[in-house]
Amino acid sequence: MKYIDEARIWDLLKTGRRAGIEDIAGILRKSRALERLTLSEAAALLRAEDPESLNLIFEAARCVKNAVYGSRVVLFTPLYISNFCSNGCVYCAFQANNTGIERRQLSEKEILEETQWLLSRGHKRILMVAGEKAPAGTSTIEYYTQSIRAIYSAKVGANNIRRVNVNVAPLSTAEFRELKRAGIGTYQLFQETYHDATYRQVHPYGSKSDPDERLDAIDRAFLAGIDDVGIGALYGLYDYRFETLALLMHIGHLENKHRVGPHTISVPRIEPAGVAFTEQVPHRVSDGEFKKLVAVLRLAVPYTGIILSTRETPAMRNELFTLGVSQVSAESCTSPGAHTPGGNNGNAGTQFTLNDHRSLDEVIDALMARDLIPSFCTACYRTHRTGEAFMNLARPGTIQGKCRLNALVTLREYLDDFASSAVKKKGYELINRVRETLDEEDKKRLSVFFEDIAKGARDEYV
Numbered sequence: 001m002k003y004i005d006e007a008r009i010w011d012l013l014k015t016g017r018r019a020g021i022e023d024i025a026g027i028l029r030k031s032r033a034l035e036r037l038t039l040s041e042a043a044a045l046l047r048a049e050d051p052e053s054l055n056l057i058f059e060a061a062r063c064v065k066n067a068v069y070g071s072r073v074v075l076f077t078p079l080y081i082s083n084f085c086s087n088g089c090v091y092c093a094f095q096a097n098n099t100g101i102e103r104r105q106l107s108e109k110e111i112l113e114e115t116q117w118l119l120s121r122g123h124k125r126i127l128m129v130a131g132e133k134a135p136a137g138t139s140t141i142e143y144y145t146q147s148i149r150a151i152y153s154a155k156v157g158a159n160n161i162r163r164v165n166v167n168v169a170p171l172s173t174a175e176f177r178e179l180k181r182a183g184i185g186t187y188q189l190f191q192e193t194y195h196d197a198t199y200r201q202v203h204p205y206g207s208k209s210d211p212d213e214r215l216d217a218i219d220r221a222f223l224a225g226i227d228d229v230g231i232g233a234l235y236g237l238y239d240y241r242f243e244t245l246a247l248l249m250h251i252g253h254l255e256n257k258h259r260v261g262p263h264t265i266s267v268p269r270i271e272p273a274g275v276a277f278t279e280q281v282p283h284r285v286s287d288g289e290f291k292k293l294v295a296v297l298r299l300a301v302p303y304t305g306i307i308l309s310t311r312e313t314p315a316m317r318n319e320l321f322t323l324g325v326s327q328v329s330a331e332s333c334t335s336p337g338a339h340t341p342g343g344n345n346g347n348a349g350t351q352f353t354l355n356d357h358r359s360l361d362e363v364i365d366a367l368m369a370r371d372l373i374p375s376f377c378t379a380c381y382r383t384h385r386t387g388e389a390f391m392n393l394a395r396p397g398t399i400q401g402k403c404r405l406n407a408l409v410t411l412r413e414y415l416d417d418f419a420s421s422a423v424k425k426k427g428y429e430l431i432n433r434v435r436e437t438l439d440e441e442d443k444k445r446l447s448v449f450f451e452d453i454a455k456g457a458r459d460e461y462v
């Protein structure tokens with residue numbers, strides 16, 4: 001696979017010197033100074049297994065997360081619009097020759113209904129998800145742009161969706177341009193596995209079967225002007241340490257070529273999908289290994305967001321909230337139309353099983369119980385703080401003040417409009433506590449925002 005030097009990765013993992021506690025502490029000092037780690041340093045952390053080293057790694061990850069992102073965690077929710085697919089990914093229920101599920105592509109009206117349901121729960125950020133085109137007429141660029149327009153057009157009270165991120169199959173450069181024009185935030189695409197032979201085995205047919213073509217798609221998205229891209233690996237297909245170093249190698253390539261790395265990294269673990277492959281995951285990643293790889297990614301690329309989905313259990317998510325993730329989903333479903341079953345959407349097949357079924361209110365409660373500020377902020381991409389501009393603000397920590405203020409404003413909106421009374425009470429207390437830590441100027445700005453919210457204004461930000 002292009003840009004991925006497998007021999008080098010194995011060399012670092014197998015023959016590299018096992019780091020002693022002093023070496024680990026030295027690497028972590030570099031991380032705490034918010035410097036990027038080399039591949040060899042990241043490999044040393046991934047090789048650590050003793051509890052003392054692991055505790056130091058987790059502690060440093062918490063510290064780096066706080067230094068770069070402060071205590072805010074951004075919330076989003078996926079919206080599946082089609083489960084038709086022409087590919088043969090062996091781990092996915094949407095694979096083309098799975099006749100056991102009902103297929104459906106949502107109409108504009110159905111997408112509007114789903115979006116309105118999500119808005120009525122308090123969501124502001126959507127990740128639009130679809131299978132790859134098949135049969136003709138499904139998952140076309142026209143369908144995607146129409147769907148994005150439908151999502152943005154939905155309204156509940158004074159609330160609307162403020163950011164649509166997209167996770168769909170690779171597109172041509174011209175199609176990526178159209179996606180950008182439709183007003184997307186991040187374009188997300190997971191390489192699934194960076195191990196060439198494994199990639200070819202688990203993607204036996206369809207356009208996804210060429211690993212280099214998939215890798216190229218991210219470069220094409222950049223060239224088409226999409227400077228917020230998200231990458232990821234599907235953990236469980238191959239050795240987790242290999243995939244983590246390969247992700248870092250991919251980031252190195254993007255930074256060299258486009259002067260900016262990905263906006264986010266996703267770390268999905270394979271879940272049961274009702275297909276034979278997921279009953280015996282070949283490289284299942286244990287909870288301990290998973291926590292370690294998230295922490296190492298946090299330390300290795302401090303300025304890249306890490307996304308955590310509801311594939312993970314509430315207990316695992318609660319732990320990872322403080323360990324370095326910066327975006328989490330809530331109230332997810334993996335089948336098109338599942339939020340509004342009363343409508344015409346029927347029971348389309350699900351892609352895989354989820355493990356965190358808490359409501360948005362409960363997830364917000366869990367975040368606040370850990371002194372984290374739930375945020376629905378979407379200011380950056382609407383003020384053109386994306387790509388390189390975002391990185392230039394993130395590196396000196398300038399972005400953090402804006403994030404905190406916007407997090408408090410969007411949390412206040414959520415509490416006023418959607419929260420249960422218990423969460424409202426805890427939320428207002430949290431806001432008051434955080435308010436006390438702001439400087440006088442930000443305190444004044446926050447008061448002005450809150451007065452506006454009380455008068456009915458929504459969607460103000462810095």
Ligand code: SAM
Nearest residue numbers: 091092130131167168169190234270271273352
């Ligand atoms: N169809 C497009 C693709 O594959 O890139 C985009 C959407 S696909 C529905 C989103 C992601 O779901 C895939 O990239 C894959 O990593 C993940 N996925 C598929 N099957 C899964 C499973 N059994 N467990 C967890 N994640 C899975």
Ligand code: SF4
Nearest residue numbers: 085087089092095131
């Ligand atoms: Fe299709 Fe994506 Fe599922 Fe593969 S992972 S079968 S491309 S929906």
